[in-house]
Amino acid sequence: MKDESILRKEILERVKEVYNLRKEKEEFIPGKTRIHYSGRVFDEKEMMAVVDSVLDFWLTLGPKGKEFCDKLKEYLGIKNCLVVNSGSSANLVSIGALCSPNIDNPIKKGEEVITTAMAFPTTVAPIIQNSLIPVFVDIEEDTYNIDASKIENAISKKTRAIVLTHMLGNPAEMDKIMAIAKKYNLYVVEDTCDALDSKYDGKHCGTFGDISTFSFYPAHHITMGEGGAVCTNSTELYRNAVSLRDWGRACFCQTGEANPNGACGHRFDFKFEGFPEGYDHKYVHSNIGYNLKPLDIQCSMGIEQLEKLTEFTKRRRYNFKILYDCLKKYEDRLILPKSLPKSDPAWFAFPLTVRENAKFTKRDFVIYLENKLIETRSLFAGNILKHPGYKNIECKISGEMKYSDQVLHNTFFIGVYPGIDNEKLDYMVKCLKDFLSQY
Ligand SMILES: Cc1ncc(COP(=O)(O)O)c(C=O)c1O
Known part of the structure; x- marks a missing residue:
């Protein structure tokens, strides 16, 4: 009888052969082969990683997700990262976390968020979906980014945040924007879906504001098929983002967590008002959440792409x-x-x-x-x-x-x-x- 590891090796070798066969057949004929505006760029390593993950058959978010987040955090130099199933979900979770009643100073219904009308639709949509009021300012003609000189004019007593996009990978004027945010005590959300690896003043886009978002759709800088990430240096925002992604639950334990007492070690130690003593906090809901998790299989592809x-x-x-x-x-x-x-x-x-x-x-x-x-x-x-x-x-x-x-x-x-x-x-x-x- 064959050992599983030998079988797995054989399967992966065959996957590599399939990739090489396809690669050999690729040719470019000017005027006959389409030049895409973007698309997935990969080799046998991504295909092997995905098949390997399928063979693990973990399926739901797990070890590959954690490995991907650890690597992305290190690359960007940021404290926290969670993966989601798209850049749009990343935006939804980020705005949701800023509105969560569990954070110190949440944005409340009817308060204002400055953003641009020239946008990807799901950068603006979560502002509306969270019952906030978008306040639109124009972009610059040639950077296509928010015109930082017009932000202060748009600020009112109700303004709570600036949601900006580093449009097509072109960094927005972050020193000016962060100075305005500091002066008026505003949150800053960076939609970095198009700008992974772009830098402003030597610092990665997506590490300036309170929270930032990334997309791993095939058109983007790296891909997982579908996928996205939320990054933040704030533990409070991170925990609420995880909660919103994972049904709104009160804990930040991973699905299939090996430790029966959860990541915090206190799964059965809390007392919630109206609940019996030590109620399993995996099933206490502190946010009105979603389920926006990607699969571990997707993350296995992301790990190779990051390389x-x-x-x-x-x-x-x-x-x-x-x-x-x-x-x-x-x-x-x-x-x-x-x-x-x-x-x-x-x-x-x-x-x-x-x-x-x-x-x-x-x-x-x-x-x-x-x-x-x-x-x-x-x-x-x-x-x-x-x-x-x-x-x-x-x-x-x-x-x-x-x-x-x-x-x-x-x-x-x-x-x-x-x-x-x-x-x-x-x-x-x-x-x-x-x-x-x-x-
Ligand atoms: C600036 C920007 N934000 C958000 C998104 C949404 O990402 P996704 O397609 O992964 O939902 C995109 C998608 O292309 C984008 O370009």
Whole structure:
């Protein structure tokens, strides 16, 4: 009879063979092979890790989740990390934790949160879902980030937080924003879903504010298929985020925790009002929660992806630079993306805004590129307030939404992800030049 470890080794060797077979068949034919705006980049290691985890058959969140969180925490230099099943869930849990009645100074129903209308929808949605009032300020034209100079004007007695996005991996002006937050005692939530490995003033995005969120959907800097994370230096916010993710329960013990007394060692030692002495606190609910956990299988993929992150970032920056150098001479027709002097972006994509006076429209440019099989995407919601689901929300609009509207009309992005190699990049550069030199 075969030993399980031998069988497992054989299975994993076969998985590697499958990967290699597929890899051998991959080819790029300019104009015939689609160049995605983003996508998963992996090798046999991710496939083997996932199959290995399936063979463990742990299934629910467990040891791989813990290993992934430990590694991400160390990479970012932050105290706490929890995994969730998407970046959207990470945003929901983060806003929920700031509203939890268990924290010292929770945000209450009807209080205000400053954010941008040019956003990914599920950055704004949790503000509304938690009965808070979004107060929209405009973005900057070329960084696509919240215009920090407009934040103070939007502050009222009810303002409690700033929710910002490091748009497309481009760090927001964190020193100015953190100074305003300190002055007015506001929480800061960093949506870092597009900005893993981006830095501002030498410090990782997602480590400035009170709480930050990440997405591991395949389009993002690393992937788990679907997945996300919440990071914070606050133990209080971390515990409530875990509680909200895990049905709202009062304890922070992991599912399938080996210690029968839970992570805290006091599972049966508490007295809750109205409950019998020593009631199992795994089944006491201190928050109105959800279940937003990913599977351990997903986390096994994330662990391998984290190993590749530094290389991925290098390629993202290289691809961005080549595209930037190519497009620089067309600045009279295009607004090129700008990053701040203190920023070191790990670009998610390359945004382009067609100038009003150009002799072509965004639509002309996008259709040309798509016909050349170079994928394009709109910059998220453009102005979220124009979308049917958001038209009648209770909100405040602070000043004009000039550049958010401009994004809706004139902006799109193309890829810089590590799956774009030199051959693809050369083809992209050629096509961009061919189109732009006509005008
Ligand atoms: C800025 C931003 N926030 C949140 C999300 C939501 O992440 P997910 O797709 O994992 O729910 C995305 C997704 O692309 C995003 O770009």
